[in-house]
Amino acid sequence: MKTYKKGILPVGFKASGISCGLKRSGKPDLALFFSENPALASCVFTTNDILAAPVVLSKAHLKNNSSFQAIIANSANANCFTGSAALKDAGETARVLAKALGLRKECVLVASTGIIGKRLPVLKIKRGIPEVIKKLSSQGIDKAAKAIMTTDTFAKIFSVKFNVGAKEITVCGVAKGAGMIAPNMATLLSFIFTDAQISQGALNKALKQAVDVSFNSITVDGCMSTNDSVMLLANAKAGNPLINQGKNLNLFTQALSLVCLELAKMIVRDAEGASKFIKITVKSARDQKTAKAVALNIANSNLFKTAVYGENPNFGRIASAAGSCGAGIKEGNLKIKVSSLKKKDIDVEVSLNQGNSGAVVYTSDLTPEYIKINAEYN
Amino acid sequence: MKTYKKGILPVGFKASGISCGLKRSGKPDLALFFSENPALASCVFTTNDILAAPVVLSKAHLKNNSSFQAIIANSANANCFTGSAALKDAGETARVLAKALGLRKECVLVASTGIIGKRLPVLKIKRGIPEVIKKLSSQGIDKAAKAIMTTDTFAKIFSVKFNVGAKEITVCGVAKGAGMIAPNMATLLSFIFTDAQISQGALNKALKQAVDVSFNSITVDGCMSTNDSVMLLANAKAGNPLINQGKNLNLFTQALSLVCLELAKMIVRDAEGASKFIKITVKSARDQKTAKAVALNIANSNLFKTAVYGENPNFGRIASAAGSCGAGIKEGNLKIKVSSLKKKDIDVEVSLNQGNSGAVVYTSDLTPEYIKINAEYN
Numbered sequence: 001m002k003t004y005k006k007g008i009l010p011v012g013f014k015a016s017g018i019s020c021g022l023k024r025s026g027k028p029d030l031a032l033f034f035s036e037n038p039a040l041a042s043c044v045f046t047t048n049d050i051l052a053a054p055v056v057l058s059k060a061h062l063k064n065n066s067s068f069q070a071i072i073a074n075s076a077n078a079n080c081f082t083g084s085a086a087l088k089d090a091g092e093t094a095r096v097l098a099k100a101l102g103l104r105k106e107c108v109l110v111a112s113t114g115i116i117g118k119r120l121p122v123l124k125i126k127r128g129i130p131e132v133i134k135k136l137s138s139q140g141i142d143k144a145a146k147a148i149m150t151t152d153t154f155a156k157i158f159s160v161k162f163n164v165g166a167k168e169i170t171v172c173g174v175a176k177g178a179g180m181i182a183p184n185m186a187t188l189l190s191f192i193f194t195d196a197q198i199s200q201g202a203l204n205k206a207l208k209q210a211v212d213v214s215f216n217s218i219t220v221d222g223c224m225s226t227n228d229s230v231m232l233l234a235n236a237k238a239g240n241p242l243i244n245q246g247k248n249l250n251l252f253t254q255a256l257s258l259v260c261l262e263l264a265k266m267i268v269r270d271a272e273g274a275s276k277f278i279k280i281t282v283k284s285a286r287d288q289k290t291a292k293a294v295a296l297n298i299a300n301s302n303l304f305k306t307a308v309y310g311e312n313p314n315f316g317r318i319a320s321a322a323g324s325c326g327a328g329i330k331e332g333n334l335k336i337k338v339s340s341l342k343k344k345d346i347d348v349e350v351s352l353n354q355g356n357s358g359a360v361v362y363t364s365d366l367t368p369e370y371i372k373i374n375a376e377y378n
Numbered sequence: 379m380k381t382y383k384k385g386i387l388p389v390g391f392k393a394s395g396i397s398c399g400l401k402r403s404g405k406p407d408l409a410l411f412f413s414e415n416p417a418l419a420s421c422v423f424t425t426n427d428i429l430a431a432p433v434v435l436s437k438a439h440l441k442n443n444s445s446f447q448a449i450i451a452n453s454a455n456a457n458c459f460t461g462s463a464a465l466k467d468a469g470e471t472a473r474v475l476a477k478a479l480g481l482r483k484e485c486v487l488v489a490s491t492g493i494i495g496k497r498l499p500v501l502k503i504k505r506g507i508p509e510v511i512k513k514l515s516s517q518g519i520d521k522a523a524k525a526i527m528t529t530d531t532f533a534k535i536f537s538v539k540f541n542v543g544a545k546e547i548t549v550c551g552v553a554k555g556a557g558m559i560a561p562n563m564a565t566l567l568s569f570i571f572t573d574a575q576i577s578q579g580a581l582n583k584a585l586k587q588a589v590d591v592s593f594n595s596i597t598v599d600g601c602m603s604t605n606d607s608v609m610l611l612a613n614a615k616a617g618n619p620l621i622n623q624g625k626n627l628n629l630f631t632q633a634l635s636l637v638c639l640e641l642a643k644m645i646v647r648d649a650e651g652a653s654k655f656i657k658i659t660v661k662s663a664r665d666q667k668t669a670k671a672v673a674l675n676i677a678n679s680n681l682f683k684t685a686v687y688g689e690n691p692n693f694g695r696i697a698s699a700a701g702s703c704g705a706g707i708k709e710g711n712l713k714i715k716v717s718s719l720k721k722k723d724i725d726v727e728v729s730l731n732q733g734n735s736g737a738v739v740y741t742s743d744l745t746p747e748y749i750k751i752n753a754e755y756n
Contacts, residue, residue, distance in 0.1 A: 050701030050709050081697045081709065116694020226698050302680070302744075303752055310753025316494020319459045320604050323428030331428050331459065366680075368746035374681055375688025 001255060003262075004159040007141030010170035010195035012036045012237040016135035017147030020128025022076035022114075022121060028147035030125060031073045032132045033191055034101070038067035039235035041109065042203045044211045046228035052080035053090040053120075054110040055229060061094075065106040066200070071191055071231055072097050072125075072132075073111040073148050075176070079120040080112070080226045089122040096126050100133055111189050111229045113150055113176060145174040148189055151373055152176050153270055158262040160255045164248050167240035169196045171252075173259040177220070177267030188215055190230045190263055196252055197236035198243040206253040207232050214260035217292070218362045219299045220271040232256075268362045273369030276308050278346045283358045290327045291359035294350065297325040298361075305366035311341040322350055329354075379633060381640075382537040385519030388548035388573035390414045390615040394513035395525030398506025400454035400492075400499060406525035408503060409451045410510045411569055412479070416445035417613035418578050419487065420585045422593075424606035430458035431468040431498075432488040433607060439472075443484040444578070449569055449609055450475050450503075450510075451489040451526050453554070457498040458490070458604045467500040474504050478511055489567050489607045491528055491554060523552040526567055529751055530554050531648055536640040538633045542626050545618035547574045549630075551637040555598070555645030566593055568608045568641055574630055575614035576621040584631040585610050592638035595670070596740045597677045598649040610634075646740045651747030654686050656724045661736045668705045669737035672728065675703040676739075683744035689719040700728055707732075 009015060014034045022029040043062060045055050061068075072093060079086050090110050098105040112120065135143070145155035159172040173192035198206075211230055243252050269277050280298050285291035298304055301321035307314040318336050323329050333353035339346055387393060392412045400407040421440060423433050439446075450471060457464050468488050476483035490498065513521070523533035537550040551570035576584075589608055621630050647655050658676050663669035676682055679699035685692040696714050701707055711731035717724055 047704075048698060048701040049705060049707040050697045050712070078694065081694050083710075115692070116698055117692070118694075226694075226701065302748075306749045306752035309749065312753060314493070314495070316456065316459050316496075316604075319428045320426060320494055323426040323604065326425075327427060329427040332461075334428070366749060368749050370680075371684045371687065371744060371746050371749065374684035375690060 001160060001162045003258065006159060007145065007157040007174065008159040008170055008172050009138050009141050010172060010193055010237065012195060012235045013193045014136040014138050015140040015144035016132050016137060017140065017143035018128055018132045018135055021124045022074055028143060029075045030128045030132050031144040031147035032136060033071040033144060033193065034136050035069045035233055035235045037235055037237070038069055038107070039233040040066070040198070040200050040203055041068040042207045042232045044207060044230045046225055048226045050081060050226045052078050052112055052227040053086035054079055054112045055227060056087060057090040057094060058109045058111070058229065061106045061109060067107060068109060068233060069103055069107045070097060070101060071109045071111065073189060073191070074125055075113050075148050075150050077114040077118060077120045078112050078116045078227050081117045082119045085119055089120040092122050093125050097129050100129055109231055111231065113148065113189050113227050116226060141172065141174060148174065148176040150176060151272055156263050156266040158259050160258050162251060162255050164240040164243065164251065167238050169238045169240060170194060171255045171259050173263050175263040175267060177270060188225070188228045188267065190215065192230070192232040192256070192259060194234045195236070195238040196234050196243055197238060197240050198234050198252060202244050202249050203232065203234055206249065206256050209253050210257040210260040213257055214264040217360060218264045218268050219296060220268065220364055265362055268364050271364035272373045273367040274364030275367055276344060276346050276365040278308060278348060278363045278365065280348045280350070280361045280363065281358065283349065283351045284354060285352045285357045286354040288357045288359055291357050292361065293325045294322050294327050294352065295359050295361035297321050298348065298350065299363035302366055305363070308341060308346055309365040309367050313338060313341055318348065318350065327352070379538060379540045381636065384537060385523065385535040385552065386537040386548055386550050387516050387519050388550060388571055388615065390573060390613045391571045392514040392516050393518040393522040394510050394515060395518065395521035396506055396510045396513055399502045400452055406521060407453045408506045408510050409522040409525035410514060411449040411522060411571065412514050413447045413611055413613045415613055415615070416447055416485070417611040418444070418581055419446040420581045420610045422585060422589045422608045424603055426604045428459060428604045430456050430490060430605040431464035432457055432490045433605060434465055435468040435472060436487045436489070436607065439484045439487060445485060446487060446611060447481055447485045448475060448479060449487045449489065451567060451569070452503055453491050453526050453528050455492040455496060455498045456490050456494045456605050459495045460497045463497055467498040470500050471503050475507055478507055487609055489609065491526065491567050491605050494604060519550065519552060526552065526554040528554060529650055534641050534644040536637050538636050540629060540633050542618040542621065542629065545616050547616045547618060548572060549633045549637050551641050553641040553645060555648060566603070566606045566645065568593065568638070570608070570610040570634070570637060572612045573614070573616040574612050574621055575616060575618050576612050576630060580622050580627050581610065581612055584627065584634050587631050588635040588638040591635055592642040595738060596642045596646050597674060598646065598742055643740055646742050649742035650751045651745040652742030653745055654722060654724050654743040656686060656726060656741045656743065658726045658728070658739045658741065659736065661727065661729045662732060663730045663735045664732040666735045666737055669735050670739065671703045672700050672705050672730065673737050673739035675699050676726065676728065677741035680744055683741070686719060686724060687743040687745050691716060691719055696726065696728065705730070
């Protein structure tokens with residue numbers, strides 16, 4: 001398995017990113033991802049009760065349709081919580097794009113990220129569609145990755161190549177994160193592309209597993225967003241024997257998980273205001289659910305996060321956070337190890353002495369800069 | 379019902395606060411509360427798996443004993459997560475105090491607040507016991523309230539007087555809070571005293587109800603402490619007809635709830651680094667549990683709290699936080715009203731249009747000052 005900290009679009013995919021005027025800064029804000037042939041799609045969305053319109057629309061398209069060719073994503077506006085206008089605007093975006101590409105509108109998926117509660121300037125998007133189509137290129141993934149950024153300070157891209165028999169398969173993903181990041185997910189958008197030939201069932205299974213150990217194992221502020229979407233397209237262009245189960249599915253899941261995990265870690269590294277990257281490993285828990293709950297409780301503790309920011313080895317806050325989620329921890333069994341807080345990368349290892357399960361969660365520290373960014377964001 | 383924003387100890391109670399050397403600043407750090415005659419006690423403690431030793435000890439005394447005469451509380455050290463030494467130190471504190479007062483040690487309750495994970499300097503406490511006893515006075519409640527402060531900037535005291543027939547009953551409470559404040563409770567200590575004559579069952583019932591709408595309806599940072607304790611003593615000195623049920627119990631519960639709520643609000647007002655006092659009312663929820671869950675989810679959202687700090691009316695963050703606790707909110711039914719963010723006191727009203735239940739929760743904003751305090755606290 002070969003890994004690349006850059007974008008290598010698989011055969012048959014193109015991407016582009018342009019500025020259509022949503023960001024006052026004039027930076028790129030509209031991304032398009034395109035598959036030359038119909039592709040299978042598998043998606044994971046936020047579980048928030050309040051769903052952004054692009055999530056509602058994409059879910060409907062996934063329900064009524066089984067092949068997809070385009071994903072359009074904008075930054076600077078979440079297209080959420082603006083009443084019935086939101087869904088109309090998302091539908092209009094899909095309709096205009098589909099028409100320009102000569103597709104049925106159900107073949108289009110839509111994603112948005114940015115401020116909640118302000119009407120989407122859909123006219124700007126519609127006006128940008130001809131240009132974003134014109135710019136489509138097999139080299140365009142970097143520009144697309146930039147166009148989905150909000151408070152992100154760098155574009156997040158990762159690629160993996162591996163072989164199934166004689167055929168080389170590529171998995172390439174981009175993501176945006178920064179704030180409102182919590183498991184089950186966050187204002188987190190990720191778009192992943194593969195040329196693997198794979199069954200729908202296997203694709204869904206692989207994505208669920210990959211998201212579980214990556215995007216659903218990170219937290220920045222414990223805030224779950226209304227717009228989280230991970231969208232995966234598989235266009236079968238590699239011409240490999242169909243992946244359905246067994247060794248080849250394991251291999252594909254491994255590659256996909258690696259892409260997702262590397263993107264997830266970049267999101268944490270680029271968390272709003274973060275000065276530290278924290279890995280929390282919980283060991284010897286009763287079961288995996290308990291292990292993850294304890295890890296997340298520590299990761300979401302403002303007191304723990306400020307202590308890390310202050311390079312202040314206040315272990316009591318880890319014990320207190322671990323003990324507050326009802327995991328039935330016995331004080332005498334709780335072992336805590338923390339690496340030097342002076343470094344940028346911090347390792348926290350918590351052992352519960354209850355059983356044999358474990359979990360790993362990634363988070364950042366809580367800093368005055370996080371507050372500054374979020375006090376002013378509008 | 380007469381209310382007083384000051385301490386009026388009921389008949390038969392005394393209190394004192396001294397400095398025994400736990401705080402490097404030399405400020406008061408040891409408080410004693412004393413009842414001249416044996417009193418009934420009712421307590422509510424943290425539900426954290428990791429319990430501070432004074433909580434473990436006090437729970438044991440409450441199990442084996444039904445009359446109490448003294449509460450000793452120290453600040454600057456939580457006496458928690460230091461292995462078997464912690465319980466030994468708490469026991470030693472109770473034993474030495476009981477001996478000096480001529481009581482059985484089971485008549486003493488113990489509480490601590492401060493840093494977790496550092497051995498309690500029990501020798502300093504033992505050396506301070508003769509002085510803290512000597513200083514006991516019916517006017518000593520202010521000094522005791524000061525001695526339990528950690529990062530609190532003001533002492534929290536409230537009293538209520540009401541009549542049962544011809545007899546006047548007093549309820550007087552003190553509290554400390556500041557950080558690690560979350561429902562089910564927080565590094566929150568509160569000691570409440572009444573001269574009411576009341577049955578044990580009625581006392582427990584009244585305290586549970588009062589704590590539910592006060593100390594368990596506030597959150598500063600969502601962090602639950604290992605030391606939270608609300609301790610209520612009732613010494614029957616008012617000579618009123620026994621309160622057991624009905625109108626008189628309602629009256630007592632009302633008075634006790636008022637004391638607890640005023641103390642809880644003071645804790646939020648004095649939250650670490652807070653610049654705003656936020657009241658969140660959730661209305662027309664399916665049931666009370668849902669209403670409280672939604673209110674707390676908003677109250678614990680770092681993004682909402684930073685928006686309030688920035689006086690930035692980002693209503694989307696309220697919708698997003700409300701939607702993320704699985705309450706089954708329909709977007710079209712969700713109504714949000716927020717008072718002017720320019721003021722110090724903010725009112726947030728969220729209507730779910732699901733049913734007839736409601737809840738009120740109090741919280742503060744999240745500020746750079748909170749981070750500064752907690753990055754440096756050690």
